[in-house]
Amino acid sequence: MELTEGLRTRHSMRAFLNKAVPQELIEQILAEAHQAPSSSNQQPWNFCVFMGKPLATLRAKLLQAHEQNRTPYDPSKGKTIPAEYVDRTRKLFKALRPCLQQLGEENRAFIETGSLRLYDAPVAILMTMHKNFPRSRFMDLGMAAQNLMLAAHGRGLGTCAIGLALLYEEVIRAELLISPEFDCALIMALGYPDESSPVNGFRAPREDLSHVVRWIGVDGKG
């Protein structure tokens, strides 16, 4: 797949086929994720790949923890995010609704429990970083994560980044034996997308580019 096409067509997949992903393919994808740039070339990312029984156990424990948790999910952790960004989430959920209605699902439940089920993907990859790195170095992990998503997409695989599962980071740490020296950054669900699921045909809207770009000293702009 041509790079530009890959960049424009990648989107999150939230339904996967029950089909194993060959380990060799996962290794190729990780090798390409590992090509990401990083500050001083320190490559601060670590990938923990899990599937099969350990993945099934984690999935069950995440769902169990969520059932016991009465705290509403608050991705902004109490900080006030400017209204225009909150509005983008509202638009996302509004756009998603017709798709989920076809599945007989309700937005919040689908995203919350779906995320904790890691959308039933056959493979999950936890990205971690040593806790002594400054938080700004999560940038490096973001770049590796994007490489991973594009590498997978280029091979006909789908991904969904799952930050919500980190609500239960302690559960993840315990199940995957993550050292206290490392921070958990993101879980990536990976697998062959179920193309027949309406949710995978969904494209999240983007704001007009003019809302996020400022031009300075460019003729006719600014």
Ligand SMILES: Cc1cc2nc3c(=O)[nH]c(=O)nc-3n(C[C@H](O)[C@H](O)[C@H](O)COP(=O)(O)O)c2cc1C
């Ligand atoms: C850091 C990060 C965390 C995310 N966490 C979740 C999640 O927990 N559950 C989910 O369904 N999607 C999650 N997503 C996917 C976003 O909702 C998605 O990327 C966004 O709506 C844009 O859609 P697209 O990826 O299809 O272009 C996450 C994406 C990122 C980058």
